[in-house]
Amino acid sequence: MTGRFAFMIDPVDIEEQRSDYADTFTQVDAAAPALSVGELSTQRGDGVFESIGVVDGHAQEVVPHLERLAHSARLCDLPAPNLAQWHQAIDEAAAQLGSGESVIKLILSRGVEHGPTPTAWVTAAPAPDFSAVRENGVRVVTLDRGYDLGAAERAPWLLLGAKTLSYAVNMAALREAHRRGADDAIFLSSDGFVLEAPTASLILRFGDRFVTPAPNGGILHGTTQLSMYEHLAAQGFETAYDRIPAADLPRADAAWLVSSVRLAAAITAIDGVSLPVDPSLTADLNRYLLSPRD
Numbered sequence: 001m002t003g004r005f006a007f008m009i010d011p012v013d014i015e016e017q018r019s020d021y022a023d024t025f026t027q028v029d030a031a032a033p034a035l036s037v038g039e040l041s042t043q044r045g046d047g048v049f050e051s052i053g054v055v056d057g058h059a060q061e062v063v064p065h066l067e068r069l070a071h072s073a074r075l076c077d078l079p080a081p082n083l084a085q086w087h088q089a090i091d092e093a094a095a096q097l098g099s100g101e102s103v104i105k106l107i108l109s110r111g112v113e114h115g116p117t118p119t120a121w122v123t124a125a126p127a128p129d130f131s132a133v134r135e136n137g138v139r140v141v142t143l144d145r146g147y148d149l150g151a152a153e154r155a156p157w158l159l160l161g162a163k164t165l166s167y168a169v170n171m172a173a174l175r176e177a178h179r180r181g182a183d184d185a186i187f188l189s190s191d192g193f194v195l196e197a198p199t200a201s202l203i204l205r206f207g208d209r210f211v212t213p214a215p216n217g218g219i220l221h222g223t224t225q226l227s228m229y230e231h232l233a234a235q236g237f238e239t240a241y242d243r244i245p246a247a248d249l250p251r252a253d254a255a256w257l258v259s260s261v262r263l264a265a266a267i268t269a270i271d272g273v274s275l276p277v278d279p280s281l282t283a284d285l286n287r288y289l290l291s292p293r294d
């Protein structure tokens, strides 16, 4: 099957910690109505999610995605997801996807207003064709994210570091980038440090050292960045997490936005100033990211 479909997870099973969940998903047509109008995910964006890349029926990096789902749920005071149950739902969805690239999304919401349980579902659909952007790269602009690097620790209710469903700000940043003639954006903290893109992590290269903003600064810890670091370290490169001043951006020898479905997109210009691009390393990174990864 290559069309869109979804599994609704049986509400009575979401909070149980059993290990066998054979009959707890109901497959539904993703084009048909499935959510109640009282859903807090749709009314308030009150929930968390994950997007998993699938290549030829192989769901990539499932465990790191499930670990981040659990981390996001903890930050949002949502029930701990039963990882065995989600793993099984992912396996069932991946088994039905055909060849080529697809995306599986996991959604855990606070549920229906005044309702007793959260709502959870898994969707599966073909991925957009990102081959051109992997080949040609992206022009980015820097945008102020409006908080400083200490905000995540000082104000945990801002949920920085959780992958919540509230992506309206991220989408607005992408529209602003397009208005400024760019393809994507890099968020900066109000105290002048580099954060992440609206839907991707940022990796910079300085000589043989690769560096990414430390995830304790209120950003997501990207599963693609983690996986790419393993690949780079295996080739003898140095990899690091750091505070990166915005002033360092134009000094980079190369830079990429990396994420689970688009994979590695080389940054070709920042705020209208060209950045060096390494097409053969970018192609190698995307070959690696398209290979089966666990």
Ligand code: PLP
Pocket (backbone or CB within 6 Å): 051, 196, 197, 198, 199, 200, 201, 220, 221, 222, 223, 224, 225, 258, 259, 260, 261
């Ligand atoms: N940062 C943000 C804000 C994202 O939305 C994403 C992915 O959606 C990422 C980083 C990259 O995460 P991953 O590599 O796990 O897809």
